[in-house]
Amino acid sequence: MSNHMHELWGDLDLPPLYPQLDPESVRARVEQSLDAEQPAPVSAPKKPGRRRIRLAVLAAAVLALTAGTALAAHRAQLLELFFPDSDTSALEPYVQTALDVRETEDWRVTVNSALYDGQSLYAVVTLQGLTQEAEEGLLSNEIVAEGYWDYYLDLHQTRGNTILPPDREGVVQPILAGEMPVDLLVCDIDAYAGWYQSRELESSVPGGRTWAFQLYMGDYLGARSEPFELWFSFLGSQLSVQIPLNRPVEPISLTPALTVEADWRLGLEGTLTDVSLTPLSCTFTLERQGDWVQGEYLTNMEPMDTKEVQLFALRRSDGTLLTPWALGSTDTVSTLADGSYVGLRDLAGREDLSGTGLIVSCTFDAPLDLEDVTSFLYGGWEFPLDGSAPVPVEDPALKEAFFPFDVHPLRSGPDRGIDPGYASNLEELCENLGAGYRYDRPARAATVTWQGRTVVLTADSSTALVDGEPLELDRPVVKDGLSLAVPVDLLTRIWDLELEPRFQPAEQAEGTGEVLSGYTAYPAWS
Amino acid sequence: MDEQALIRRLKADDRQALAELIDRYTHYLTAVAARAMGPCPAREDLEEVVSDAFLALWRARAQLEEDRSPRPWLAVTARNLAYDRLRSSRPTQEIPPQLPDGRPGPEELAQRQALHSQLRRLVEEMEEPDRSLFLGYYYEEEPLYRAASRLGLNLSTAKTRLARGRKRLRQAMTGKGGEFDVEPHA
Known part of the structure; x- marks a missing residue:
């Protein structure tokens, strides 16, 4: 990250008034001073008979700091994991590192990094056993398997989950054998209209295990004052970690409040009320106007049948258009670093989408450079992203060709x-x-x-x-x-x-x- | 909340949190310290002041309040350290036209100061929200998303305003001849 003032002087061809410092150089200087006055501590075992293994963990942390790349590595890891082979420069300022840590005598849960775009949350989380017993139980999956069975029973009892195996061994054995991928990282998904998934990664710390976690919230929620809570199913929510949601990737937001042709062929109109565009997603809200003919949209609501109202486009600075398909949309639920998703949700939350309007959200399979996008097109109108007045789409061929x-x-x-x-x-x-x-x-x-x-x-x-x-x-x-x-x-x-x-x-x-x-x-x- | 977590970790003796704060505030503290130390301070002196400010933060970490940003604390500390450094430096006897470390001599320095004073005046004369945007983003090294949010602008609009503002500044400072039009000073 460069010095803003130097950027301005450079842009204006002004000689600098003071030198630009390199944060890495400052960091190295500070670390050298701290190392000289404060060597890394060594802690004695707290419980007789159980060897504390924090020394290895602390030594690893000090080494990482001395190398001066740990935080940058976490940031790079998250971006490469979820958006491989993509230009993620627009997302870098929003990747949070040095996040929450929760610790007991036996466990440490660390959020290595997180990225929130107002609609989806991406995170990398590490679990470490702080005692020999905990570490061995973690690495062998024993504690994971036993804890997951308890979690599974609780789900069955409290939520009426009817998918219950005939016996405990049906859950425990496959986990012990590493044959059963389960969602070990969980959250209160009822608070959202979406889904989540996790996947284990190669561990970034000795004696620990690392997971990638992705939550799709179903709606564009934007900045939230309440942090997101996440925990391991087999450890319980008492060891939950928090991820702030108050600094999402900055969206470009429009509030057109314009009645448009949601489907020109059927004469269906709707009022476009909100549009939110981030490098990772586009979400807009359409309130129905007039009668939408029953049978056209309100029955058999497979995504294919409603594709027409989801058809938007983004115009690039060179004039070319990007549709949801060019942005990577498929009809499958996205997986980590693969694919994207166009979702449709009723404003009133009705399953048959018969409410007063729809929320359409499209997640992209690769970050979009918003500086290259000039307008949002929908319903026969073009909405410039700088907030200036929308204009009707002049070219009838363009308008018609939106539709299948x-x-x-x-x-x-x-x-x-x-x-x-x-x-x-x-x-x-x-x-x-x-x-x-x-x-x-x-x-x-x-x-x-x-x-x-x-x-x-x-x-x-x-x-x-x-x-x-x-x-x-x-x-x-x-x-x-x-x-x-x-x-x-x-x-x-x-x-x-x-x-x-x-x-x-x-x-x-x-x-x-x-x-x-x-x-x-x-x-x-x- | 992000800074709350950082302060919490700092208080828990996490040096990674300190590293994150260094990344976040080095440029801001550089600007603060440089303004206090006078024009064209030596790089070594500036880096020492900024580093000492972060070391002071580390040493005072137990007293930090989790719900307060460390930014003002760091700024006051950096300014005080800069003044201390000025007071403790030996008085110069004769200033050569060109200093040994490549810094400008007095005549060139005076010209630079005049240019930068003119720039500052032009920024102050901008209409809002451009004035506040330029002061926050450039002079206070505020992250753009924060400056934009503070002024009720979306990021795209803020970027456009900065680009247009820079263009106007360039035109105002170079006039018609393409050369900087330094205003005469007493």
Whole structure:
């Protein structure tokens, strides 16, 4: 972290008025003085017959401090663990280190590092046994297994958890054998609408074990005065540690209070009330306006069915757009350092999403550089992130192309069988995309322009010309009535479309009893 | 709350907490000490004062209150140490045009001081919230998120204001010729 004043002088080409000090140099100087006057203490065993092993722990701590990199290492570890191979510079100032420590005679729980973005919490926690017995019990999983069984029983008794194994050994033995990954780090998840998970890491301290913990809160909660509490299931909440939530990653917040077209095709309107954008997530709130037709959105609420109202985009400074799919959204729950999640929650908390509005949140699979983002797009409007007045999205093709459309497979042969490798009717597909389309009948070739790229496709040829460069497709383009049918391969490779297969029951049950009836295409725009 | 945990750990003799505070406050204490020590202090002297302030914090850790930021305590300590250092330094007899450690001689020093005084005056003349933002972020080495929050700005807006403000400062200080237009002083 550089000196702000020196940055200003540098920017203004002013000679400095005083030298810039390096915190590492100051730290080394302070440590040298402290080492000279205060050697590392050695503690005697507190209980006869039980060797205290704090010396090793303290020696490790002093070594880490002398090296001057422990805190930086914790920070780097968290960022690399949860966001590997990503530019995490925007997140670094928000990674908290030197956090809470809770200790008894037998245990020490340390929060090595934590990052809170207002919606998700990421943390690395270490547990150390402070006595020989505790350490051995921890490393052998004995204490873990026995303690977890007690925790499991308590869950069953207090919360009516009906998933109870037939006997204690069914829980204890797999844990002892290391075969059963369980959530050893737990919290009061009832306070949130989301989920949590943990995973053991290679330990960062001798005689201890280290876990990564991730909590998705389901809503954008922002800064909270109450800290978050976390504890090990097998030790109980009396050894809980706290993580402050009062300094989340700074969001860019908008309060548009504008009625927009949540789904222009069905004429559904909603008022966009809040938008929160961080490098790790985007959350917005939509209050329904008018009647949202029953059966369109309020039944069978799988995420796919409601994808349309989740469709937002972010505009980069170079003008290109990022959609949830480009940002890494999938329909699976995210795992550590893998994937992201678009969630939909009813404002009133109703399971069937029939309340007055919706909260849509998208977590990204890699940190986004907010300095590169200029606006948020939703419902036919563009909302500049500097808070200036929103503008309607002028380009109708852009507006329409937000939404998914149907891609029909080719039916060919005398029995008009479905060929799932082809998308039929290129002309209709281009219309749905908002792409330019021109067909040269004598040449049996179509030219498609979209997102600044020109693709030329010729019937019976598996070579596409993309901006003049040849590209081999996995099968040839074929004539399809007055248009062409193109390999599905083309749609995903060249145009970045995400294709979701749709199925219908087969007339004669075979295999799964379903056959492919087509695809729903979602433009990726990036 | 973050600083509460740091103070708690400091009081528990955790030197890692001290290291974290050093990372956090070195630049701020540098600014405080430099203002007290006069223009262009020697690096060694400045580093000694700042380091001594952190050592003093460590030695006084038992008396620290957990719910109070150590920032003002550190600032007062650094300022006092800087004044002590000034008082204890031997008086110079003749100042050469160029000091042996590369620091500017008196004439150049006077020019620098004039430039920086002009800069400070221009910042003071800014309209709010830019004035408070510049003073907090640059002169007090406040983290931007804290300065922005204090002024009710979101981070993106704060960054934009800083960028625009710097541009205006550059224009005001260089005028039309591109050279610094140092105001005459008595």
